[in-house]
Each structure stands twice: as C-alpha cells, then as structure tokens.
Amino acid sequence: MSAEELRRRVVRVVIPLIGEYETLTMARIAGAAGIGEAELRAVFADKEAVVQACMSAMVAHISAVSDPAAEVRRMEAIRVDQPVAARLLEVIGVLGDYYERVRTELETLEPGGDQALSGQDFRALGSLPEIRPAVVRLLRPEEEHLRLPAEALAEIFLGLTRFCTRAPNEEQPMRAEDVVDLFLHGADTREAPRGPGWQ
Incomplete structure (x- = not known):
C-alpha cells in the first residue's frame, strides 16, 4: 500500500x-x-x-456534492412553452431532488444521530446563486404581466421554495402546488386593486 x-x-x-x-x-x-x-x-x-x-x-x-451544476442543466431544459405554473413546479421538483441528494451524500459522513443535518443546514448549503438565472429564464415569457422584474421575482420564488423542500425530520412542508399558487396569485383571494395606496 x-x-x-x-x-x-x-x-x-x-x-x-x-x-x-x-x-x-x-x-x-x-x-x-x-x-x-x-x-x-x-x-x-x-x-x-x-x-x-x-x-x-x-x-x-x-x-x-453541493455543486448544483446538474440541477442547473435540468432547469435549463425546462420548456417555456408550457404554463408558468408548470415550469415553476418543475423547478421545485429539481430543487427537492437536489436537497435529497445532498442529504443522502452528507449523511455518509456522519450518519444519523444528533449531528444529522437539518433543513436549515441544507438551505445554508443551497442558497444556489447559480440557480437564479435559470429561474429568470422561465419567468421571462411572462415579464409584461409581472409586477416586478423577473430577476427580483426569481429571488423571491427561490425563497418561497424553502417551505416545500424541507428535510425529512422537520414538520410537514407546504405542498409545491400551494407555494406556486401563493407566488403567482398572492395571499389575498380578493382581486388586488391596481391603484396606489389601496386598502
């Protein structure tokens, strides 16, 4: 040897x-x-x-193991000729696979026990700035209907996805469909007024 x-x-x-x-x-x-x-x-x-x-x-x-290059390639392959909700659901699926892969790989370093990684650890690992341009591309076709630039909304959407990509030892996460619905339509079920200073 x-x-x-x-x-x-x-x-x-x-x-x-x-x-x-x-x-x-x-x-x-x-x-x-x-x-x-x-x-x-x-x-x-x-x-x-x-x-x-x-x-x-x-x-x-x-x-x-935390390199998201493979996930970026998957996102770049998402078709933009499908509804925006379907595109964003695919993004969440890719991110979920990423966190599961990272969790599995890192637990080989310290399997189980009190040292097991939490969802917060995953999110710290996976801020994923490389992912943002791929999400921007998926929002671009809707840009004339968006309230903010695609770049800003991509950042907001990636923040929301943290609520549906939690680690298995955390409480039940939100459904991916609910996260996408919240992002696209907001929290208020009433039609939002368009003028400034609305209540």
Whole structure:
C-alpha cells in the first residue's frame, strides 16, 4: 500500500470518529485503520495532522456534492412553452431532488444521530446563486404581466421554495402546488386593486 493510499484509508476510518476528538490517540487511530502505530506516524506526524486531513476531505466532499451544476442543466431544459405554473413546479421538483441528494451524500459522513443535518443546514448549503438565472429564464415569457422584474421575482420564488423542500425530520412542508399558487396569485383571494395606496 502506497503512502497516499494509506493516508486515504486513515482519513476514511477517522472521519466518523471526529466527534470523539478529545479521546482520540494515535494508537486508537492506528487500531481503527488496522495498521501499526509506526505505519501511521510514517504518514501523519500527530493526531492534529490526521484530523486536519479529515477536515480537508470533508470540505472537499461537501463542495462536490453541493455543486448544483446538474440541477442547473435540468432547469435549463425546462420548456417555456408550457404554463408558468408548470415550469415553476418543475423547478421545485429539481430543487427537492437536489436537497435529497445532498442529504443522502452528507449523511455518509456522519450518519444519523444528533449531528444529522437539518433543513436549515441544507438551505445554508443551497442558497444556489447559480440557480437564479435559470429561474429568470422561465419567468421571462411572462415579464409584461409581472409586477416586478423577473430577476427580483426569481429571488423571491427561490425563497418561497424553502417551505416545500424541507428535510425529512422537520414538520410537514407546504405542498409545491400551494407555494406556486401563493407566488403567482398572492395571499389575498380578493382581486388586488391596481391603484396606489389601496386598502
């Protein structure tokens, strides 16, 4: 086994033990990796070096799995010749798939337990500025009927989608259809007056 392979092996087995940092020792790390302590010290100077390598690996993994490039491509393929509500429902479907993918991947780093990621964590990961232009494109055909520029409304819509893309351990989210209806028609069921200063 090469030194690099040995490093990867150690990192892989130590990541689940990061929460036990205070009680970790080089001897325990070596035992978890199934190697001798001398072998371990040949590739890592001390416990801190092991933990630093683990943290770097976790950051790289999080960056890779939270990359929304695939989801952006899916949104760019959404047809604009269908009703705007149907377009926006597809956006929510894509975002739901994104959060589910991220959740599944990140739980392999720290499966279950009190450290499980919450919906708030997902939303922090997934502000997704890359998604906004794709949503703007889907709103453009309706621009003459919109009360605000498509760019502003795309930002508002993405904020609303957070209420229907929650993590499984949160309360029941809103239905995607309700979020789209609220976005397109507002909270007031009465026809909105057009003049300034209406009540």
